[in-house]
Amino acid sequence: MTALERPDGTASGPHPTPAAGTRLDRWLGSYAERTHGMRASEIRALFAVANRPEVVSLAGGMPYLEGLPLDVLGDLAQRVVATRGTTALQYGSGQGDETLREQILDVMRLEGIEAHPDDVVVTTGSQQALDLVTRLFVDPGDVVVAEAPSYVGALGVFRAYQADVVHVPLDAEGLVPEALEATLADLARQGRRVKLLYTVPNFHNPAGVTLSAERRPRILEIAARYGVLVLEDNPYGLLGFDREPLPAMRSMSDEGVIYLGSFSKTFAPGYRVGWAVAPHAVREKLVLASESAILSPSNASQLAISAYLATCDWRGQVKAFRELYRERRDAMIGALAEHLPDASWTVPDGGFYTWVRLPDGLDAKAMLPRAVTARVAYVPGTAFYFDGQGADHMRLSFCFPTPERIREGVRRLAGVVSAESELVSLFGTGGQAVRGDVQSPGPDLA
């Protein structure tokens, strides 16, 4: 409220002329430089509609939690507080609960990682680990090399630390080693400081592809040769549909890789528990950085997850999720083949997403309002690039809606694509006026 307000509700006399206008933010001159690119995007506003049940949202990366034994989890949470409440509700270790760190080793062993509990740092979701690693390594202007496309939430963190992201192409077998080599060589010639290679090797978000076993050591070798630390982000690794997990890159290199894991996709994101495994010296700094950011990760969440891992058949639960998501993947791919023959898409063998290339001339961002009107939502491809590429792509998620809803969503999307194609051919151009982009994942887009 302004100084002009009159609590008695009557109008004042002649209008005073303001000496200056207001930008409705008295701290405007105080913000850090890194905030200057922040925008209120129309895209985010459109996603507000996507939460309504009438809309088939193929946008969010939300796991299907109705698949969890919620009654059992409720009892567990109750027991944790009743029997270990003075620990669960107290501050904890900055590095994370020791028992949970040991259990995390069991989880990682499924992907061939042998580590020590001391190597693990528990974080508030792996998103916080991303933030901490970037804080430790990236000065403004430093280069982070990332896949093209890349996880929107990682790009948001890199942007916040004023990194420059350079994309390297993916193909059906993941990051292309030759392209990585060429990019790193080029950056070296320019004298650029490359600090991190950020990669999601399994069931990539958003591309859906997996880095082949054959390429993994080659990528590590190239990164090592150029002195670049690999940031292996692996939230989906256990969610493969057709085969056992491939060995993690961390299992091949203790010193060259920081590995990020998460319970968000294989269990429940609401607990906000993820972790990092880092070389010894890096891990020490990660703990210090985490303590300065959050003091300690939530003990209540850690103890609840620890109790779940100790007393429930979590491997069976992951298997159940894999079957559930495979059925949804099949529904998605089948519906795309039936309704969108002019588009092309990746066929993921795990995870949550397929990456769809639209027919020529279409811009996924410009088309989004029409999709929302037709009660279907997706994430436009430009969200997954640092540099405005990706307008002709969109990410479709099959994790949350049922197979019937997925088919209905794709059917609606086909109508949208057809109407937009007609419009674009009528005017001979794509729309350009939808401004802004998804700059951070949003809690349900991650």
Next chain:
Amino acid sequence: MLGGSAGFPVPLVPSRRPTVHDRPPRGRHQEAPTVPHPVPATPRVVVLAGGLSHERDVSIRSGRRVAEALRSSGVEVSVHDVDADLVPALAETRPDLVWPLLHGAGGEDGSVRDVLELLGVRSLGTGPRASRVAWSKPIAKTTVTRAGIATPEFVTLPQSLFRELGAGRVMDAVVARLGLPLVVKPSRGGSALGVTLVRTAEELPGAMVACFAYGDTALIERAVEGVEVAVGVVELDGSPVALPAVEVVTDGPYDYDARYNPGRTEYFAPARLSDELAARAAETAVAAHQVLGLRHLSRTDLIIDAEGQPWFLEVNVAPGMTETSLFPQGAEAGGHHLPTLYRRLVEAGLAAS
């Protein structure tokens, strides 16, 4: 973002106890309405916010602001989305008044108000028929012209016409007739969604595609250069009164980001206008409010050109009420305490026959 599939699951619960603002003071001109209704000491109001339009997010923010202000002035408020639970909830709780703060289709086109009428629930603001006229920018523009209000020359073209006649020919004719620059906007809708300022003929096709992503009909109007102002109008005691004009200055277009991300837009409330121009802007907004048959509150967007001529752009029957919105800024510039003003609007709604 909102969580939960229920959308906006705020239960219809009693608000806080009435505060010192419970009894609003009577303004000098406040008179008893011609058809008096007993106004309860603690009116029970349902604020409608959300809906399925592209402006859902803005509507939710508007709804929260108004609900909070009303609570602090002793009104019992609940906020409800427009969903399958709404009709049973209204039937069960029988609120004294519904305040629709819906932006975009359904909320501003009068259809939700039609349903409220069917249910026999009283609502604040413009009735369904006048809402329908105001919601369509071309019809509103044509209507205000009859009252002698100037509005930029325009054409209204459905997408199908471009297909039938050839997009290039139609666009050439538009540019030949209206000149450049032009503003392309969906014929219905708000928050500048789908709106593009077109400076060259080459930009027109992209602007058309962006516009038609939001709706089937485009309004293309001659862009008028000048001071951009918004003038709120309130009816507290039966006759419409203009609030001080709010002037908007942006670096770049007054687009979605400029509207809702504080910092990019500079607001002058009241606008930096001479007394004479301020009076003309106020008269124009009141005249638009009257000729369009609007009720209780509205906001008219104008551009005042170098000759001092106010040009009518559009009118909003459910103006935005967010932290950065223009109507509340104008109200405060007019010396109004927002909770008291909103309560007085509620009382005006309750008193209306």
